[in-house]
Amino acid sequence: PASVTAPTPASVTAPTPASVTAPTPASLKPVARAAISQASQWGRVTSDGTVFLKAPEGEVEVGQYAAGSPQDGLTFYARKYDDLVVEIEVIQTRIKESKTSADAAALVVKRVREALSGRSFVGDIVFLEQMCADVDVLIDQKRVTERARKAALKESARTARVTLVEEAEKMSGSSSWKSTTERYSAIVEEWKTLPRVDRNAEQEMWKRLSNARTTFDKRRRAHFHELDAERKEALSVKRELITRAQAALGTTDPKAGIKKFKDLMDAWKKAPRGSRADEDKLWKRFKAAQDEFFDTLKASEAAEEEKLRPNVSVKEELIVKAEALLPVDLTALKTQKFQLRELQLAWEKAGELPKKDRARLDSRLKKVEDAFRTVEEKQWTRTNPQALARAEDTANAFAGGLSKYERQLEQAKAAGDTKTTAQLEDSINSLRALLGAVENTAADLSS
DSSP states (O other), X not given: OXXXXXXXXXXXXSSSOTTSOOOOHHHHSOOOOOOGGGGGGTEEEOTXXXXXXXXXXXXXXXXXXXXXXXXXXXXXXXXXXXXXXXXXHHHHHHHHTTOSOHHHHHHHHHHHHHHHHHTOSOSOHHHHHHHHHHHHHHHHHHXXXXXXXXXXXXXXXXXXXXXXXXXXXXXXXXXOHHXXXXXXXXXXXXXXXXXXXXXXXXXXXXXXXXHHHHHHHHHHHHHHHHHHHHHHHHHHHHHHHHHHHHHGGGOOOHHHHHHHXXXXXXXXXXXXXXXXXXXXXXXXXXXXXXXXXXXXXXXXXXXXXXXXXHHHHHHHHHHHHHHTTOSOOGGGHHHXXXXXXXXHHHHHHTOOOOHHXXXXXXXXXXXXXXXXXXXXXXXXXXXXXXXXXXXXXXXXXXXXXHHHHHHHHHHHHHHTOHHHHHHHHHHHHHHHHHHHHHHHHHHHHHO
């Protein structure tokens, strides 16, 4: 209608846009239906039951009623008019209360107008036509509101679809395979529930969403294909390691066996990983072989240790004899060294010791040997002519230096040089201490 102004987004939720010209109060005011008793005002009936309508264009025969009195016939056709009025009143109320659509209301008005054109009733034609016109105004207003609301919904749907597309494109590079797959499914379901928008725009957005999902699916399939290949490789590699571990159980050389299992363990750690279930099963088999080897090795070592047990008492007796040689007597050094050597030979002949006793007894023998070595070194130093000569030369040098400092000290005192005097006195004291130590060393070497 020419009186209708295009809606703004703010007017979408309003039942009646402010920009639409409202009908006059008189035209929308509910009007009481024509009383049946007033039917004669809008029509008449003949004695044979023929009913006429007083229409603007003149009297129109609407039908003949033979089932009762002539007045009954007039009443019958008046009721048909009242039914049309009720239809218009009801649809007028529903459209005002936003309980029906403009199209549904328009169908009612169309049906009533067709009945008006058919002239098969008795009633106020002008009044009913005016009621239809009033509802037309409401329908126009409703269409404006519906168009604005539809436009707003379409824009909201477009925005929602764009948001979904952008999220889908952002997720195409994700490596969170499970959660992202679930989110893509949720996006598609959400897409289906949104109102439709422009067909071309919607198809373009769907194409972007579909491409993003396809990109992710290709990456996911490639990832799991690669993962499957890695798992197959892991199965192959670790089964081979298990075979090698089981073969290593027959190794008779403990050191070689230990090295083999160490190398196998290093290879196991570097090998690709399979599924958790496969890894657990394979590891149990590998570890069973490893445990069997080391359990056997421990049992073998325990048996060997037990064989060495008698050697402990033998060596304990020898170490007691060796410790009895201490302290070393310089006057009997040669004899004691011979006795120690005999004990050392007996020690070697006694054989290996169990691991838990080895360090304890070896350390006791070493203390005896170290004591003899210390005494021998001192004895050699004392009888070394070169050492005595070096000590005497050093003593002579210190004595010469001391004489020189003493002469300089006398000169400084004579000159009254207190600073030099103090420095020379410190030097003389230090040199005298060194000279005394060297002279003592020389005396020890010459004794």
